Amino acid sequence: MKRSLASLLAAATLIALPAAALAQSTVDEIAKYRQQLQDGNPAELWEARGEDLWKQKRGPKNVSLEGCDLGKGPGVVKGAYAELPRYFADADRVMDLETRLVHCMVTQQGFSFADATRRPFGNGSSRSEFEALAAWITSESKGVKMNVRLGHPKEREAYQIGEKIFYFRGGPHDFACATCHGETGKRIRLQDLPNLTDKAGAQLAYTTWPAYRVSQGEVRSFEWRLYDCFRQQRFPELKFTSEAAIALTTFLARNANGAEFNAPAIKR
């Protein structure tokens, strides 16, 4: 961490340079900072807690989640995330990871939906089960190639709806997902924006969520990523495990097919 601070300070001392050179060196320094962050990822703490939560007997029925079928059979975690979202016959709908976890918490552990979804995202001392479980479950897909199939009609429908949502402009600012994520090589302020309409861009972005956010001190799940993008889009609040979240995730995950999954990552 000390080294990272030092490089930020180094960036701050470049103020005497001409603007263009300065902007470029700031971008370079930020890239260096990101590189240095890769040395150690606090997400491992979330992964350990997530594994415990998966194996712990919890809920009114006092059972673990080890009987939960994430799509590759009950209890199979390895590689499961790389194939999500997918259609689940027992629920007759397409589910992303968070939605499937809620389903298992309700049907197997006996939680009510309200109890299960009380803490979608962590905030300081109020920790989220989902961000911990997502950290562990996704870590079990590290190195696995993304492979979201659209074999079932409901999967194809989710993809199509997700695509429409991606390009949907609304709110006071006329923003769509595509406003910021539809062109290559763009930035907001100094933050690089992935082009999610481009194969390489979609792959790099999708395979690096969840991520430990240094600026927030939290591991953030993919549903959090969507939730906070919509906030900045000036849309109303995206409901946790909602159909729009699942559809949009289906669209983005499918577009990342073929890329090696590489999260939990670490981001600024």
Place this chain on the structure above:
Amino acid sequence: MSPRAALSAALLGALVAAGCATMSDEEASRRALEVMKASFAERGQAKLDRLDQDETQRLCSIPPGSALPKDVAGKLEKENLASIVYPADGKLLGDWKAGERVAQSGVGKQFSDDPKQPSGANCYACHQLSKQEISFGTIGPSLYQYGKLRGASAGIQRYTYGKIYNSNAFTACSNMPRFGHKGILTEQQMKDLTALLLDPESPVNK
């Protein structure tokens, strides 16, 4: 898997590979709106009516770079142009220093924002403006030396104020918010931004 199930799975796979969609484009748009209405909750100032698209938003919900037919774009620009309300006092140039503060601020209209506070324009999120501010985005073109290159004639003032008021009046489906038309900025804020772009003393033109 039974042979029949295997066959239908293979057929489905082939259909997907061929890019076969389940729904027509129109049906998908209708379903997407239905899904969104059920998937968002009102919070603070962000009500569900933010999902009710006007014609510009509806027609512009297309991939970037996939231009609208010329006649449709022209009609859209004309309608947006007609929406622009110029200040009654005829003065379009405010205070560039106040404009710089509006250009820097990104608050406003999010469900986490206090609606009693004025909104910012967040110009720097997408544009380079002054030489001093190195933290600028690149979604929009650089506006550095905007006024120096164009001068500050009455026509340029009118165009600049109008572009801030309703960007779609000049470019259909622009990425830029319609700050006046959608009530994001006040008239005074838009005058101040016009000054930021055109005043010879503004850092934009240094």
